[in-house]
Amino acid sequence: MKINGIHYRTIWPHPSDERTIRIIDQRHLPHRFVVEDLVSVQDVFTAIRDMHVRGAGLIGATAGYGMYLAALEASDSKSIDECIEKAAAKLKSARPTAVNLSWAVDKQLEAISTGTSAREKISIALQTAKEIADSDAEYCRRIGEHGVMLIENISRRKGGKPVNILTHCNAGWLAFVDHGSATAPIYAAHDKGIAVHVWVDETRPRNQGAALTCWELGNHGVPHTLITDNAGGYLMQQGQVDLVIVGSDRTTYTGDVANKVGTYLKALAAYDNNIPFYVALPSSTIDWETEDGVKEIPIEQRDPDEVKLVEGWCEDEVKKVRICPENTPAANYAFDITPARLVTGLITERGICNAHRDSILKLFPEKQKR
Amino acid sequence: MKINGIHYRTIWPHPSDERTIRIIDQRHLPHRFVVEDLVSVQDVFTAIRDMHVRGAGLIGATAGYGMYLAALEASDSKSIDECIEKAAAKLKSARPTAVNLSWAVDKQLEAISTGTSAREKISIALQTAKEIADSDAEYCRRIGEHGVMLIENISRRKGGKPVNILTHCNAGWLAFVDHGSATAPIYAAHDKGIAVHVWVDETRPRNQGAALTCWELGNHGVPHTLITDNAGGYLMQQGQVDLVIVGSDRTTYTGDVANKVGTYLKALAAYDNNIPFYVALPSSTIDWETEDGVKEIPIEQRDPDEVKLVEGWCEDEVKKVRICPENTPAANYAFDITPARLVTGLITERGICNAHRDSILKLFPEKQKR
Numbered sequence: 001m002k003i004n005g006i007h008y009r010t011i012w013p014h015p016s017d018e019r020t021i022r023i024i025d026q027r028h029l030p031h032r033f034v035v036e037d038l039v040s041v042q043d044v045f046t047a048i049r050d051m052h053v054r055g056a057g058l059i060g061a062t063a064g065y066g067m068y069l070a071a072l073e074a075s076d077s078k079s080i081d082e083c084i085e086k087a088a089a090k091l092k093s094a095r096p097t098a099v100n101l102s103w104a105v106d107k108q109l110e111a112i113s114t115g116t117s118a119r120e121k122i123s124i125a126l127q128t129a130k131e132i133a134d135s136d137a138e139y140c141r142r143i144g145e146h147g148v149m150l151i152e153n154i155s156r157r158k159g160g161k162p163v164n165i166l167t168h169c170n171a172g173w174l175a176f177v178d179h180g181s182a183t184a185p186i187y188a189a190h191d192k193g194i195a196v197h198v199w200v201d202e203t204r205p206r207n208q209g210a211a212l213t214c215w216e217l218g219n220h221g222v223p224h225t226l227i228t229d230n231a232g233g234y235l236m237q238q239g240q241v242d243l244v245i246v247g248s249d250r251t252t253y254t255g256d257v258a259n260k261v262g263t264y265l266k267a268l269a270a271y272d273n274n275i276p277f278y279v280a281l282p283s284s285t286i287d288w289e290t291e292d293g294v295k296e297i298p299i300e301q302r303d304p305d306e307v308k309l310v311e312g313w314c315e316d317e318v319k320k321v322r323i324c325p326e327n328t329p330a331a332n333y334a335f336d337i338t339p340a341r342l343v344t345g346l347i348t349e350r351g352i353c354n355a356h357r358d359s360i361l362k363l364f365p366e367k368q369k370r
Numbered sequence: 371m372k373i374n375g376i377h378y379r380t381i382w383p384h385p386s387d388e389r390t391i392r393i394i395d396q397r398h399l400p401h402r403f404v405v406e407d408l409v410s411v412q413d414v415f416t417a418i419r420d421m422h423v424r425g426a427g428l429i430g431a432t433a434g435y436g437m438y439l440a441a442l443e444a445s446d447s448k449s450i451d452e453c454i455e456k457a458a459a460k461l462k463s464a465r466p467t468a469v470n471l472s473w474a475v476d477k478q479l480e481a482i483s484t485g486t487s488a489r490e491k492i493s494i495a496l497q498t499a500k501e502i503a504d505s506d507a508e509y510c511r512r513i514g515e516h517g518v519m520l521i522e523n524i525s526r527r528k529g530g531k532p533v534n535i536l537t538h539c540n541a542g543w544l545a546f547v548d549h550g551s552a553t554a555p556i557y558a559a560h561d562k563g564i565a566v567h568v569w570v571d572e573t574r575p576r577n578q579g580a581a582l583t584c585w586e587l588g589n590h591g592v593p594h595t596l597i598t599d600n601a602g603g604y605l606m607q608q609g610q611v612d613l614v615i616v617g618s619d620r621t622t623y624t625g626d627v628a629n630k631v632g633t634y635l636k637a638l639a640a641y642d643n644n645i646p647f648y649v650a651l652p653s654s655t656i657d658w659e660t661e662d663g664v665k666e667i668p669i670e671q672r673d674p675d676e677v678k679l680v681e682g683w684c685e686d687e688v689k690k691v692r693i694c695p696e697n698t699p700a701a702n703y704a705f706d707i708t709p710a711r712l713v714t715g716l717i718t719e720r721g722i723c724n725a726h727r728d729s730i731l732k733l734f735p736e737k738q739k740r
Contacts, residue, residue: 031695203600207693218697218698225701226678226699227702227703228574228599228631228677229599230599230632230635231702231706233632233634234631234669235703237634262598262599262603265603265639268638269634269635299604304596307572307596309682310693311693312679312680312691313691314689319685319689321684321691323577323682324585325400325401326683327588328580329594329595331595331596331597331601332597333605336600336601336604336607
């Protein structure tokens, strides 16, 4: 999407130097826009581990390019296969729980293995890395294409008045290669000239809504307003929300949605006020094994200091302030589960379906268990 | 309640100097414990206006003592009645929307007017100020006495295992003279030796939960854990919450509850998980006129900078950090309405009733409209 009118992806090969991959170093957002050059497997490893890049789609794409850099590094020696195997293990260990990371590395391993010379392996690795990134962007674009119809319908019903959409956390283009998941229908609508306005939940404790979603939407020119996570219920009570769209970290094939903590509260409020609640997701995040999300999906507990300390811009640098007494115990649950009964529908790259086993399997018939 | 084992109120006359009133200057909490001496009407005015004291009950009590200081100041001149009238108008203007403020000032005006000499007026004013403070503390104590039964019942059912109580914002003793409203049953249970544990919502944007409720509970020795406002729904899904108790800024006689924004979301989650949701309130905050809280109670919009900037402790002083891009628009709705249908019951100084017109009027029959 756009930054100051110029189209960016979150990762791209350097236009004049094939041995360099560029990323937006997201650690500095929203306060500074920093482009970082990655020239080695070590650079890629650090960028993934230390969250210069984050988000399932983008982590996968970055790992894909990391394997290309591995092939480049290895080409100087005779032992290219060994070098590539070593890089694969190293990259996979950067964020062990990121499913797309292993998936991208394995895809590269398979592709590269078909090359017969170092030169060919490098060429295949670059091609595959580009394909992984392109297909991530393309899946998100399709989510936008399907989801925009929901916004168009509401816009028509409202006689063209702005459609108010609430979103939680950052399921934006910064988490993917382009478009994002929850934001894809919003960008698609905006780019088509449909008037939209986004309520952005700040999304404590890490404030990805305030820091990343606001930055994205502002740069692309989409009207939006930052609110506290507490405010969405009130806005829905007052008729100020037409539609909720969130992303998902994992969705069971029965329609239960694991997403950033607080999502469930918004789903409850949407349900109570008869407001459509949609979840946008590439099908790679569907869990085809788990039946009961509330009971079975384990929820990560993160560092309590993320709750006690808030990071932001102060006196020309990033600082952290403590909002509670020093010795206060805190707990930091990262996700919650929104039960399928509260979800109006899922927006996938293949279309929109109900948050229900039959409807999901109708879109993905190849997943039907024999 | 207690600070380091010593019993405090939020306001008290100086033990050895009758012309001085002491308060906890709450602007410095939780980072510094500062006791401030108020010796003039101007001091009291500033303390109320600039929120050295806050919370309905405490504002009323402070204004009561302010009128006593007015009588003291006036006694040096002949024109005591004029001085008192002037002080009354000044104090009322410090926080124009605080109902308890006018109420306390008017109560003092009436009481003082019965005095026949300057000396008698001063004596009446001091007596009345003490009565206002004592009755605020006593009403909260009774709320605790009634509410503790709910906690006792759950404790019995759990075989003495800690009762997990979730609360939102600060309806604690810092908002009153002592005990608090939502916290009164919690302190009563703890002081009776019933094991309790409190989940404290941080309560963005002003973080009164993180800053004040955690400080209170920690100082009194009540086990508690700070969480983000987003986390309560997950905890309820996982059976980690036995009871929710919140305060209220205004409750309609039909049972709709206006309280700090985000309360409604917790009520929805409690309802969805079959967890009792109680509102603790002195009856002075019941609105005997308004029938439909959701439609009729106006909600204050506050400074958007409270959303964009987070205040906390950093490098040995209080600083503010900005969590979003500089030009991001933000909205700051201060309260929401929890509809009566989501409220299990109201805990008042006269006992517990349903959040329903008939049940409320049964406790307060004198309010029955003729």
